[in-house]
Amino acid sequence: MSQALVGALQTGAKIAGGGRVNHARGLLVEGHFRATSTAPQFCMAAVFGGEDVRVLARFSNSSGNPHIDQRSPAAEPRGLALRIGNKAAMVLVGHSLQGFPASEPEAFLAFLNAANQRERSPTLWAAHLAGNPAAARFEALRAAAVSSSFSALDYHMLHAYRLIAPDGHARIGRLSVHPTRPYVARAAPEGADYLDRRMRGELAKGHVVFVLLFTPVPEGEDSTDITRAWDPASPSFALGHIWLERLLPHQSSQRKLAFDPALLPAGIGFAGDPMLHARLRAYRLAAARRLGL
Secondary structure (H helix, E strand, O other): OOHHHHHHHHHHHHOOOOOOOOOOEEEEEEEEEEEEOHHHHOOOHHHOOOOEEEEEEEEEEEOOOOOOOOHHHHHOOOEEEEEOOOOOOOEEEEEEEOOOOOHHHHHHHHHHHHHHOOOOOOHHHHHHHHHOOOHHHHHHHHHHHHOOOHHHHHHOOOEEEEEEEOOOOOOEEEEEEEEEOOOOOOOOOOOOOOOHHHHHHHHEEEEHEEEEEEEEEOOOOOOOOOOOOOOOOOOOOEEEEEEEEEOOOHHHHHHHHOOOOOOOOOOOOEEEOOOHHHHHHHHHOOOHHOOOO
């Protein structure tokens, strides 16, 4: 199944190999992460020990086109990949919409195959959306998305996590990353690289800061359904802040980088859902093909 998913993504990306099958256009930024004083109560992972640890972040745009116009609707949703820490690092991968078009691998493959034929067969695409409410909701969110800046977006990790406290108590919930600056309306996007330029300008003025939140699964919600958006009023707890400081000088190095969301330190793991293992294997397979491994 993972091979079929990667194959469908590669078909949609219209690439022969050697490039990312999705979120191909990206911007690398580095900085540090600092846990809150309450984070160790929720998770025993070393990254929450209180010391500043290095962060490598990659902001990205949907599609397999590494030169996609950032004003294009096809560039939604935007993505954020984080590698927090060096030894026993925690890798998080999310996007700027809460939810996913399918909760099971077979349904996701059907979504990708239908999407790949939308230009040649719009009726097939319309029929797929009509018969799959989760896919229709996701596409509606994509169509309505407006990205004024990478730093103004919320980023949601798709799968639920299990955090283990020092006393052994386990909590299940979702992780998300949110901006700390109040929202400010921006001028209309100008130029195919407007998000990159705005991030460069913001970093030139100082840190860009995000907060990492943990939201325990609300009562009545199914933590295994990654298509569902949880109530935004659900209680959340700040685990730490991400301080982004500068662009990496050699942006071309990202071609050889892989952010594997399966890399998690002791004390944190996935809670499990039908999409999880197929998606994790697809990540590794796509990276191996891209890197020629």
